[in-house]
Amino acid sequence: MAVSRAVLEERIERARELAAERGLAALVLCSASRAGGAGQSGGNTSYFLGYSTFNGPMALLIPAKGKPIAFGPGSNEKRMLTARVSDIAEVRQAGDFGSGIVEALKERGIREDAPIGLAGRPDLPVRVERSLAAHLPRLIDIDAAVHELRAVVDPADVEFQREASRISDIMIARAFEAAIEPGMTPSRLMAAVEYAGRDQGAESAKLWLAVGPNPPITSFEYFELARTIEKGDRVQLGTTVCVEGHFTQGLRMAILGEPSPALVEAVDTLLRIQDAALAVMAPGRPAHEISDVLESLIDANCPYTRQTDPFRFQSCHQLGLDYSDPPLAYALGAGRDKKLDVSGPKLRVGQVVEIHPNYNLPGLGHVCAGDAAVVTETGAEWLTRYPRGLAVLA
Numbered sequence: 001m002a003v004s005r006a007v008l009e010e011r012i013e014r015a016r017e018l019a020a021e022r023g024l025a026a027l028v029l030c031s032a033s034r035a036g037g038a039g040q041s042g043g044n045t046s047y048f049l050g051y052s053t054f055n056g057p058m059a060l061l062i063p064a065k066g067k068p069i070a071f072g073p074g075s076n077e078k079r080m081l082t083a084r085v086s087d088i089a090e091v092r093q094a095g096d097f098g099s100g101i102v103e104a105l106k107e108r109g110i111r112e113d114a115p116i117g118l119a120g121r122p123d124l125p126v127r128v129e130r131s132l133a134a135h136l137p138r139l140i141d142i143d144a145a146v147h148e149l150r151a152v153v154d155p156a157d158v159e160f161q162r163e164a165s166r167i168s169d170i171m172i173a174r175a176f177e178a179a180i181e182p183g184m185t186p187s188r189l190m191a192a193v194e195y196a197g198r199d200q201g202a203e204s205a206k207l208w209l210a211v212g213p214n215p216p217i218t219s220f221e222y223f224e225l226a227r228t229i230e231k232g233d234r235v236q237l238g239t240t241v242c243v244e245g246h247f248t249q250g251l252r253m254a255i256l257g258e259p260s261p262a263l264v265e266a267v268d269t270l271l272r273i274q275d276a277a278l279a280v281m282a283p284g285r286p287a288h289e290i291s292d293v294l295e296s297l298i299d300a301n302c303p304y305t306r307q308t309d310p311f312r313f314q315s316c317h318q319l320g321l322d323y324s325d326p327p328l329a330y331a332l333g334a335g336r337d338k339k340l341d342v343s344g345p346k347l348r349v350g351q352v353v354e355i356h357p358n359y360n361l362p363g364l365g366h367v368c369a370g371d372a373a374v375v376t377e378t379g380a381e382w383l384t385r386y387p388r389g390l391a392v393l394a
Helices: 005-021 043-049 075-085 097-107 126-135 143-150 155-179 186-199 261-279 288-301 338-343
Strands: 026-031 058-063 069-072 090-093 116-119 139-141 204-212 234-243 246-256 316-319 352-355 358-361 365-368 371-375 380-382 391-393
Touching: 005 026, 005 043, 005 058, 005 143, 026 043, 026 097, 026 126, 043 058, 043 143, 058 097, 069 075, 069 097, 075 090, 097 126, 116 143, 155 186, 155 204, 155 234, 155 246, 155 371, 155 391, 186 204, 186 234, 234 365, 246 316, 246 352, 246 365, 246 371, 261 288, 261 352, 261 365, 261 371, 288 316, 288 352
Parallel strands: 026 116, 069 090, 116 139, 246 391
Antiparallel strands: 026 058, 058 069, 204 234, 234 246, 316 352, 352 371, 358 365, 371 380
């Protein structure tokens, strides 16, 4: 399972066409570390190379002619890049990206004061960004254009996300098995679930967790977790899984014991909200409709607004080579400027969106459900397959 070399070469050629259209001598595409799931630049390199390092920044130089050059900051990155991308790009080690890129440009007869397109600046470490700016005085930011290139998805990309979703399902199953083991603690549960994901081959497998009668928030660190898991507690969780640079996510709720009618109703409502969002996903449909459906139904079922809710995160986001993939990021935002919707992106086959409505309810705390959905030729389908709804644990 891999994105074929022919597809990668076609992507690189589209990048060269972009440079030519804008009068740019070359493109410098940068990715920051994706280890924390933050940022939207991880795919700037992996989209064109089929791989990028998970930890630490890297850069890809695409000149008008000649083989692209992948830069890593150290010997470890150089070794990994050589193993994975040397068939499609030259690999170099550069502790200082700016000087390394200038040297490569000179070798290709490109002056350092030539106009160079740059993508990924907002996510770069300050020292890397300053080095690039100091060595390349005519950098032109082209993030939006590169994000548009990245909107085209290959079937192999979807297969990676399908595999990541399979692993997410296994992690959730392990969580609910572990929750009823005698003496289990939330911190041990978190460790066991993350191990289960890595054991299945995930590049990264992370879990947030909330345990208690009415969990008010989600917790990412051990020190935030409750000390015990007891009868009557809810166990709420969210996975974030990365396989070969491709992200997916699953959110579920469980309870140890019999649920209250109010909790059952809340979970049923969450599923109806998810299904309504899935129903508007199809090729050519405006991406913003997903967010609009989610937000309107959340407003209809929650006494709080987004601004007054004690705890609520975004109801949807694109999943791809970044946790929040940039081609649809703005359109899926609840706080976007809706006057821009008329020119907003349309959904494409293969794009994956995480649909996770969540909000607080008096007497219940934070409630949530989350699944990854892929746009198909005829509509959309769920990639995450762990049984939806409230899991009632013995």
